[in-house]
Amino acid sequence: MPTATTRPTPASATARTLHLALDLGNTTWKLAFATTVAHAPRLRTIPARDLRELGVEVAAARTRFGLADDIPVVSCYEAGRDGFWMHRALTALGVTNVVVDSASIRENRRARQAKSDRLDATALVRLLLRHHAGERGVWSVVRVPSVEDEDRRQLHRELFTLTRERTRQVNRIKGLLALHGVALPALRGLPAAMPPLADWRGAPLPDGLAARLAREWTRLRATQRDLRALRTERRRLLATAEAAEDPTLRMVERLLASHGRAPARLAWSSACSPRMVERLLASHGRAPARLAWSSACSPCAASAR
Numbered sequence: 001m002p003t004a005t006t007r008p009t010p011a012s013a014t015a016r017t018l019h020l021a022l023d024l025g026n027t028t029w030k031l032a033f034a035t036t037v038a039h040a041p042r043l044r045t046i047p048a049r050d051l052r053e054l055g056v057e058v059a060a061a062r063t064r065f066g067l068a069d070d071i072p073v074v075s076c077y078e079a080g081r082d083g084f085w086m087h088r089a090l091t092a093l094g095v096t097n098v099v100v101d102s103a104s105i106r107e108n109r110r111a112r113q114a115k116s117d118r119l120d121a122t123a124l125v126r127l128l129l130r131h132h133a134g135e136r137g138v139w140s141v142v143r144v145p146s147v148e149d150e151d152r153r154q155l156h157r158e159l160f161t162l163t164r165e166r167t168r169q170v171n172r173i174k175g176l177l178a179l180h181g182v183a184l185p186a187l188r189g190l191p192a193a194m195p196p197l198a199d200w201r202g203a204p205l206p207d208g209l210a211a212r213l214a215r216e217w218t219r220l221r222a223t224q225r226d227l228r229a230l231r232t233e234r235r236r237l238l239a240t241a242e243a244a245e246d247p248t249l250r251m252v253e254r255l256l257a258s259h260g261r262a263p264a265r266l267a268w269s270s271a272c273s274p275r276m277v278e279r280l281l282a283s284h285g286r287a288p289a290r291l292a293w294s295s296a297c298s299p300c301a302a303s304a305r
Helices: 010-016 051-064 085-092 121-132 147-178 207-238 247-259 261-270 274-282 286-296
Strands: 018-024 028-034 042-047 073-078 096-101 140-142 302-304
Touching: 018 051, 018 121, 028 051, 028 121, 042 051, 073 085, 073 121, 085 096, 096 121, 147 207
Parallel strands: 018 073, 073 096
Antiparallel strands: 018 028, 028 042, 096 140, 140 302
């Protein structure tokens, strides 16, 4: 009679499933197919974003491993630049897909690592076999948002990006002036033109520097104008009837009222789930809120481990 240590494990079910790992590049995709860890994966390369060729390779892999057409296919790829459209495309093809947080994958630190942090398709399909067999702690799976939720993030991410861009522009102007012993005076708003400045001797700034500063100032004013427009749009969004029924937006309003602008910007830029925003509300002070965002509310935050 089999004991607890000899009883068959769920790993035996992996042989009845086709496993596919995708290494998504900009020009080509590398595919690795496998059914068990004991056999070498079937490796193929196809043009990037060619879903028809992907379907052909899946069918060829079924034939190669002697699998029936109704055998399920599970796949995975690492979260990155391609986002979640590939997950939706695979799901539409009847494939059960998981998007993997690459930072959660343990690696052999003694082995020589490539410059890229991305795992190759062979290593990824072996991890997929372990994950599908029921092994815990192989990696963390990214929560895939709906198309609507993902689109709603655009406004908040653009706000976050433009705020950082404005900071870089201001620092660039200050750096250029510091080369000539000049400090940028504090200004209310942004005048149409940069105030007249002189170098450390009281002499006019060189023509080349003055022309560059004028261009930087124009770009800074454009960034500030876009920021004002986006903040107006955010206030309008919060005031709509649809927002009144959205629990996430209501929690963001509570965050704005209780913690000030900085933690709220983090919540808006990440478009956190209600659970994550509640964690921000439960924290006290700005440092815990920043920590909660960086560890749990990033766009690639893992919801399953």
